[in-house]
Amino acid sequence: MSSHQDFTPKPVEKNIRNTYRWLEDRLPILSFLSDALVTYPAPRNLNYMWNFGSLAGIALVLQILTGIFLAMHYKGDVNLAFDSIQHIMRDVQWGWLIRNLHMVGASFFFIVVYIHMARGLYYGSYKSPREVLWGLGVIIFLLMMATAFMGYVLPWGQMSYWGATVITNLLSVIPFIGKYVVVWLWGGYSVGDPTLTRFYAFHFVLPFVIIGVVVLHLWALHLHRSNNPVGIDLKRAKDYIPFHPYYTIKDTFGLGVYLIPFTLMVFFLPEYLGHPDNYIPANPMVTPAHIVPEWYFLPFYAILRAIPIKEIGVAAMFGSILVLFFLPWLDSSPVRSARFRPLYKQIYWLFLINFVVLGWCGANPPEGMFVIIARVATVLYFSFFALLPVLARYEKTKPLPATI
Amino acid sequence: MATRTPKPHSPSVDEAPIGDVDAERRAFLVNTTTAFGVAGAACVALPFIQSMNPNRAVQALATLDVHLGDIAEGTNKTVLWQGKPVFIWHRSPAQVQQARAQDSKATMDPQPDADRTQKPDWLVVLGICTHLGCVPMRGGAEDGWRCPCHGSQYDMSGRVIQGPAGKNLEVPPYRFLDDQTIRIG
Ligand code: HEM
Ligand code: FES
Numbered sequence: 001m002s003s004h005q006d007f008t009p010k011p012v013e014k015n016i017r018n019t020y021r022w023l024e025d026r027l028p029i030l031s032f033l034s035d036a037l038v039t040y041p042a043p044r045n046l047n048y049m050w051n052f053g054s055l056a057g058i059a060l061v062l063q064i065l066t067g068i069f070l071a072m073h074y075k076g077d078v079n080l081a082f083d084s085i086q087h088i089m090r091d092v093q094w095g096w097l098i099r100n101l102h103m104v105g106a107s108f109f110f111i112v113v114y115i116h117m118a119r120g121l122y123y124g125s126y127k128s129p130r131e132v133l134w135g136l137g138v139i140i141f142l143l144m145m146a147t148a149f150m151g152y153v154l155p156w157g158q159m160s161y162w163g164a165t166v167i168t169n170l171l172s173v174i175p176f177i178g179k180y181v182v183v184w185l186w187g188g189y190s191v192g193d194p195t196l197t198r199f200y201a202f203h204f205v206l207p208f209v210i211i212g213v214v215v216l217h218l219w220a221l222h223l224h225r226s227n228n229p230v231g232i233d234l235k236r237a238k239d240y241i242p243f244h245p246y247y248t249i250k251d252t253f254g255l256g257v258y259l260i261p262f263t264l265m266v267f268f269l270p271e272y273l274g275h276p277d278n279y280i281p282a283n284p285m286v287t288p289a290h291i292v293p294e295w296y297f298l299p300f301y302a303i304l305r306a307i308p309i310k311e312i313g314v315a316a317m318f319g320s321i322l323v324l325f326f327l328p329w330l331d332s333s334p335v336r337s338a339r340f341r342p343l344y345k346q347i348y349w350l351f352l353i354n355f356v357v358l359g360w361c362g363a364n365p366p367e368g369m370f371v372i373i374a375r376v377a378t379v380l381y382f383s384f385f386a387l388l389p390v391l392a393r394y395e396k397t398k399p400l401p402a403t404i
Numbered sequence: 405m406a407t408r409t410p411k412p413h414s415p416s417v418d419e420a421p422i423g424d425v426d427a428e429r430r431a432f433l434v435n436t437t438t439a440f441g442v443a444g445a446a447c448v449a450l451p452f453i454q455s456m457n458p459n460r461a462v463q464a465l466a467t468l469d470v471h472l473g474d475i476a477e478g479t480n481k482t483v484l485w486q487g488k489p490v491f492i493w494h495r496s497p498a499q500v501q502q503a504r505a506q507d508s509k510a511t512m513d514p515q516p517d518a519d520r521t522q523k524p525d526w527l528v529v530l531g532i533c534t535h536l537g538c539v540p541m542r543g544g545a546e547d548g549w550r551c552p553c554h555g556s557q558y559d560m561s562g563r564v565i566q567g568p569a570g571k572n573l574e575v576p577p578y579r580f581l582d583d584q585t586i587r588i589g
Binding site for chain 2: 162165166167168169170172183184185186187188189190191192194198284285286287288289290291304305307308309310311313365366367371
């Protein structure tokens with residue numbers, strides 16, 4: 001080896017570079033990816049709360065991959081569906097692993113997205129100029145809920161069947177046409193074979209729709225770049241660092257940490273978050289004594305049950321999610337991060353605790369004390385949003401730093 | 405190899421000059437074309453939407469004959485009609501009296517028991533909670549039914565006495581073919 005270094009490109013390098021330019025000239029996809037994942041300028045002060053966006057993306061990819069392999073063995077027919085799950089668990093080589101990954105993966109996807117949303121709520125990431133970014137996030141959340149709900153119907157156990165019945169019946173409150181909409185959705189006069197088959201089709205395709213919305217979500221993100229824990233606009237170039245290698249390595253590390261509880265659940269507690277009644281085949285004649293949806297729907301389910309009048313209960317449940325769309329306009333405080341908003345910080349934590357309390361009520365039967373707690377918690381849930389405009393008026397915020 | 409920089413689109417330069425085009429006429433054509441396009445798209449969507457409604461095989465299961473002979477007085481039978489459970493309750497005279505005594509208490513969706521039956525001793529109702537469709541089970545404050553899902557309760561005539569449901573258990577269309585058989589649907 002000589003000490004003399006030759007920096008002129010070798011012919012091979014030249015060819016690669018030319019091929020790159022040739023492609024760039026025709027479809028600038030490589031520079032697009034590089035702008036998004038390599039050179040994207042990210043604030044240098046992001047904390048670990050900013051890991052959950054890319055984790056959500058990875059969780060989505062994992063659901064799609066495991067889902068495709070499950071689809072190679074699953075049968076979307078009321079006479080075959082339940083047994084085809086057992087077939088996957090017992091006969092298909094590694095089928096148990098793929099199914100456990102998909103099942104636990106769905107729960108973890110929700111954990112990640114809930115944290116991701118809580119992060120946005122704390123640091124005011126939904127505020128101008130990120131309202132559309134936030135709104136796209138809420139759309140993703142709605143699509144995720146629809147996908148997860150229909151996926152849970154596919155094993156065709158008791159919880160599948162009765163969950164599907166209760167949730168589809170929510171639409172019967174639509175004035176005048178509700179009854180017909182429900183029959184149309186079922187393709188029959190009750191949840192049945194046509195329902196299962198179409199839910200399978202929807203469950204397959206919706207995640208790809210989610211990918212599309214995630215692309216829009218990232219497009220909006222990259223336009224104004226990430227918010228940051230301090231919540232101020234960053235004006236200096238030195239406030240930013242390139243995504244690669246700083247955040248690629250941080251996200252990879254985060255992924256490693258995430259995979260520890262995830263794999264533990266997959267291998268040792270795959271059924272922990274599920275419900276044993278779903279291993280009883282669907283029976284349209286008997287509803288199980290205590291039906292509950294999957295844990296990630298429990299807070300909203302509690303709101304539905306808290307109100308003793310059907311129409312209002314359903315409206316409140318949908319309203320509790322749709323109100324998120326209006327958050328950027330409800331909270332008119334110019335300060336983003338809760339670090340500088342002493343009052344908001346307090347009601348933020350109360351809101352999160354209250355959300356968990358709602359979930360706890362949703363997991364319990366609608367009797368006695370739980371009904372009362374659920375009612376109080378429902379009122380508190382909406383009070384949070386009602387308080388925001390008032391708070392923005394009267395809260396004395398702490399002085400914001402000029403830079404990070 | 406040079407990379408071309410795309411020129412920004414500039415409406416004033418890139419579009420053909422309007423010149424002697426009759427703007428009003430053009431707008432009219434654009435609007436009518438759009439209207440017909442939308443109408444056409446709606447027409448094409450219709451078969452797809454309709455394809456999701458109950459198919460002929462599902463519709464064909466519209467009626468069900470039930471033999472009543474094997475339902476002893478005081479007992480219940482649940483049959484499946486169009487995928488929905490139907491409760492058939494052979495009430496004893498005492499139970500009929502009790503149900504009629506509850507007429508005054510059923511204030512949420514008032515309907516006398518006599519209007520809910522064709523023969524007083526046979527109560528035929530859909531076993532579907534009018535809240536969100538679970539199958540109620542025997543019990544509740546008035547010895548009728550209670551729903552395991554969100555706690556609605558019904559009396560001995562299937563009338564709602566406690567929410568979140570707001571309507572009585574539905575009476576399906578049925579008729580007596582003879583003393584021992586009914587046809588539901
Ligand atoms: C499939 C689900 C989702 C994926 C894959 C996803 C992906 C991402 C990624 C990669 C980022 C950038 C990294 C980060 O800031 O953590 C991001 C940012 C963001 N997401 Fe999501 N997201 C999802 C769902 C949601 C939901 C449900 C919401 C809220 C309702 C939301 C709201 C936001 C906001 C406000 C930002 C900007 C955060 C900031 O820069 O402070 N996202 N998302
Ligand atoms: S379905 Fe019966 S109370 Fe909700």
